[in-house]
Amino acid sequence: MHSLLPLPFFHVWSYLQTQPLLGLTATLCTWELACFIDARAGHKPMTNPTFLSITFLACALLLTGTPYSAYFNGAQYVHFLLGPATVALAVPMYANRHSIKKHFGPIFISLTAGSFVAASSAMLIARALGAPHNVLVSLGPKSVTSPIAMAIAQNLGGQPPLAAVFVMITGIFGAVICTSVFKLVRVKDWRAQGLAAGTAAHGLATARMILINETAGAFGGVAIGLNGIVTSVMLPLLVQMFGF
């Protein structure tokens, strides 16, 4: 790529690679483009803007031979906001405090059980198929919303980017499959559908539920926040228990 560029362009290109401006601008431009495509396609799980943006930017880095560190030099300013955004989840959880309080027992039991089954089955299957430790602990938090999943994976010795990719795959798969699964096992209750979608496949499946029913959407939102907390506490214990 470099050798193909005329000299002045080469200078500009190599200068930009040392600056945050290009990485940051590329991230925002790609995001806007992805949102436009997603809106045009009618918000399908496969056109999820996060998934599209990651795919576009990853391809751009590979095609131009740009190292990830040069890109992250700019993108880190967006990345940093994950922390305060995770804390901000407290606000919608507070808004849903009445339905959480009213159904606390059922919510807590079903969510913890589903979260346990999803995380342990993922790690046990992957171990049986020969995946190493760093892949297993990156798979464990895949049902949790990305920033929390990445932080959990990092704490347990996994790779945050791997965790982010597993979270995306889980979310897209969950969003595509959830309504058929509910039909198959005859789960008709909106609260149960929303809670299950949010617990097993976080925001992506919840977004799907919001389109179908408001109650389901609210319970999905509750599940995203609660499962983040539950998985943070449970996963280190699970890893110890099964010796991953």
Next chain:
Amino acid sequence: MVRAIMILLLCQLVGTVVQEGTGLPIPGPVMGLVLLIGLLLWRGGPSPELHDTAHGFLKYFGLLFVPAGVGVVTELQVLQANALAIAVAIPVSTILGLVVTGVLMQRLSRSEDDA
């Protein structure tokens, strides 16, 4: 806006200090989240400013994890080497999670409604 961001960052900071200080495996931002829920319950809800700022952040949640996701370019070999394990583990475990949570919640909340 500045005050709301300050509150969010302070919660994250306290959470991170507690995590680093105690060595607990719970991520600092998650502890910050729990701390903020506690604060909201104590104060009787968010100020309009905090409410709007929080929703502003959450509206762009999807954008915020793009930079980390792009890090997949550094993990392509790992993905390739474990493609089968990933391709089986994720769909099976996601379906199991949906079924267990959905069926349990439907049973439990129904018996609670009847009670």
